[in-house]
Amino acid sequence: MNARRLLITTALALALAGCGSGGGGTASIPTLGGSPPASSSPAVHHKHKHHHHHHHQTRAVAPGHGCDAALWAHVYHPDRLHVVDQCKTVRGTVTKVEWEPDGDLHIRLATRPALVNSVNDQYQAGDLVLEEICQGTVSQADAEAACAGVPHDLTIPAVGDHVTVTGSYVLDANHGWMEIHPVTKLTVTGQGAAPPAPSPSGQPAGGSCHPTTPSGNCYEPGEFCSAPEHGETGVAGDGKTITCKQDGSYWRWE
Numbered sequence: 001m002n003a004r005r006l007l008i009t010t011a012l013a014l015a016l017a018g019c020g021s022g023g024g025g026t027a028s029i030p031t032l033g034g035s036p037p038a039s040s041s042p043a044v045h046h047k048h049k050h051h052h053h054h055h056h057q058t059r060a061v062a063p064g065h066g067c068d069a070a071l072w073a074h075v076y077h078p079d080r081l082h083v084v085d086q087c088k089t090v091r092g093t094v095t096k097v098e099w100e101p102d103g104d105l106h107i108r109l110a111t112r113p114a115l116v117n118s119v120n121d122q123y124q125a126g127d128l129v130l131e132e133i134c135q136g137t138v139s140q141a142d143a144e145a146a147c148a149g150v151p152h153d154l155t156i157p158a159v160g161d162h163v164t165v166t167g168s169y170v171l172d173a174n175h176g177w178m179e180i181h182p183v184t185k186l187t188v189t190g191q192g193a194a195p196p197a198p199s200p201s202g203q204p205a206g207g208s209c210h211p212t213t214p215s216g217n218c219y220e221p222g223e224f225c226s227a228p229e230h231g232e233t234g235v236a237g238d239g240k241t242i243t244c245k246q247d248g249s250y251w252r253w254e
Contacts, residue, residue: 071182074134076146081170081181088169094161095127098217101226103138103147104131119176123222130165131181140226155186162190174250175222210234219253
């Protein structure tokens with residue numbers, strides 16, 4: 001009997017020892033459970049990097065639309081232009097076109113009254129000024145270097161044309177009026193009748209305004225005058241006497 005009990009006790013002891021060994025084998029589970037966080041972390045990080053890269057691309061291409069900022073490198077004395085809107089598109093009707101000694105094509109545009117100020121009213125017949133820079137022959141010494149390398153590729157409108165114009169909307173601090181300067185693009189969208197000619201009573205006899213611009217147009221008060229004209233007195237298109245006077249570092253007809 002005692003021998004039989006000894007055998008049973010021994011068998012139970014061996015069985016319990018086997019269960020203890022199996023329980024010890026489950027200790028590796030926390031290690032396996034730690035693997036998913038380790039592998040998921042790079043996946044989340046990669047997704048974040050991709051989103052940031054996409055956002056950067058969107059910001060990079062946005063400024064490419066509208067205005068050519070490189071034109072500012074060809075504006076002589078750019079400090080005279082106070083930027084109101086870096087890129088603006090306006091529409092209107094061309095009322096005057098004339099070449100200037102600095103190579104710019106000076107255009108008057110009849111457009112919304114909100115785009116002009118009292119100086120435009122006084123000196124530009126209430127029109128907005130457009131400046132297509134360096135499109136013509138440059139005879140003004142301080143503009144020659146600035147115009148080097150500028151292609152003559154802008155559309156030259158005619159009086160009466162309906163146009164859409166894109167460029168920087170600025171206050172010309174030297175003159176006091178509002179402009180699109182420099183013009184990046186001008187598109188003729190239609191052609192209308194030219195505005196009526198000024199009353200003959202306001203014109204000099206025989207249309208003898210003098211001196212005239214390189215393109216043969218009459219000078220008007222407020223416009224730039226060239227070096228040979230400094231101090232000269234002449235007659236504007238409206239028949240009034242004008243004199244080329246120094247205004248700070250510039251000369252203009254007054």
